[in-house]
Amino acid sequence: MSILVYIEQSEGKVKKTSLEAVSFAEALTSKTNEGEVIALALGSIEDSELAQLGTAGASKVLHASDPRLDAGVIQAHASAIAQAFSKVGAKTLILAKSSLGDAIAARLAIKIKAGLVSNVIGLPDTTSGYKVKRSIFTGKAFAETNLTTENKILAIKKNSVTLKTDGANASVEPLEVTLSDSDFASKITATERATGEVLLPEADIVVSGGRGMKGPENWGMLEDLAKTLGAATGCSKPVSDIGWRPHHEHVGQTGVKVAPSLYIAIGISGAIQHLAGVNSSKCIVVINKDPEAPFFKAADYGIVGDAFEVVPKLTEALKAEL
Incomplete structure (x- = not known):
């Protein structure tokens, strides 16, 4: 057998x-x-x-x-x-x-x-x-x-x-x-795949951003961090709703549910709908300047600080080590 x-x-x-x-x-x-x-x-x-x-x-x-x-x-x-x-x-x-x-x-x-x-x-x-x-x-x-x-x-x-x-x-x-x-009998007439170096549903590491990033023009530093880690990029629902990022990057209860080894949330407050899509992650790291952000309660590690200061320094340190 x-x-x-x-x-x-x-x-x-x-x-x-x-x-x-x-x-x-x-x-x-x-x-x-x-x-x-x-x-x-x-x-x-x-x-x-x-x-x-x-x-x-x-x-x-x-x-x-x-x-x-x-x-x-x-x-x-x-x-x-x-x-x-x-x-x-x-x-x-x-x-x-x-x-x-x-x-x-x-x-x-x-x-x-x-x-x-x-x-x-x-x-x-x-x-x-x-x-x-x-x-x-x-x-x-x-x-x-x-x-x-x-x-x-x-x-x-x-x-x-x-x-x-x-x-x-x-x-x-x-x-x-x-x-x-x-x-x-059924025919697949077309397939549209999400783009990116690492696809979100398959990623072992995800770097995700929220409205704390202030605008789509600031996503470069998240993409730099993701590239350094070999990670996929994601975002919160409000970010995809206002068109800062494509909808296939929306992580949450009504978006893509992920279960990576490492999930890094940057500038995301941590609404319950978002947490429902990431709570199977093995390790959650939160970076937010608001010490009262709900996401910190779900985090394994948290950094209270300005993402525009923390993320570039984190990326620089990782590049030196990896």
């Missing part, structure tokens, strides 16, 4: 969230003795890139290289995964929680008659049943879900898993899947 892990890719590179899913699966096999971890990749991607999944814990990688799968049509991906799930005799499917993963997991739950738990943040408790801990209410609370089905699907929350990096490269094997015209 094996655990199957669905792999997402972007521009020929395996996403970090999928590497985390592989590491989760490897830890799960160690705990439950479910056999080996088999990764499944769909579409055009080099075998040399897929082999690196072994470092995260995969024993081998199955690659269905049909170029029709490149577009990410949900029905086709779900059909291919269901076939792979049956062929390897798996009882558990692991994948990253994402916009694509959510849509695929919902369809797969029906196809393979599986119980589905999303936003998973820890290994299942198998001492009495199969209890899975998950994050709810945008990270404000946790819930335990008891899965009673034979087949199970777990969607792993970003940054909730320690990434394994010490494994050996995995073998990559071709996989033939049968796809019908009905699998491609």
Whole structure:
């Protein structure tokens, strides 16, 4: 019996969230003795890139290289995964929680008659049943879900898993899947991607600014800090509403919800709607000249000071160290 892990890719590179899913699966096999971890990749991607999944814990990688799968049509991906799930005799499917993963997991739950738990943040408790801990209410609370089905699907929350990096490269094997015209009944006619050196949903570090930046002309120093850290840039809702920054950078309950290792909030007061979008961050650093700013209550570290003085000095110090 094996655990199957669905792999997402972007521009020929395996996403970090999928590497985390592989590491989760490897830890799960160690705990439950479910056999080996088999990764499944769909579409055009080099075998040399897929082999690196072994470092995260995969024993081998199955690659269905049909170029029709490149577009990410949900029905086709779900059909291919269901076939792979049956062929390897798996009882558990692991994948990253994402916009694509959510849509695929919902369809797969029906196809393979599986119980589905999303936003998973820890290994299942198998001492009495199969209890899975998950994050709810945008990270404000946790819930335990008891899965009673034979087949199970777990969607792993970003940054909730320690990434394994010490494994050996995995073998990559071709996989033939049968796809019908009905699998491609839906067509993706266009895809608009957010721009930037580091995309916000995938970023491990986020530098975000609010109205305390006083205007769009001052964003250069935030971008300089972000570039130094290899970070993505974000902003509060009022900043995107008044057109200082593009809407795809809006972080918050009604914008992009992020869970980076480090979130740096500069000139953001910390309204509850913004906090709801960032409270899954592992570490929050706040820079604000108002010592009463609500954000300080949620911060791991806080700097009370003028951002126009603090940020350039911080960037200069980081450049000297990095």
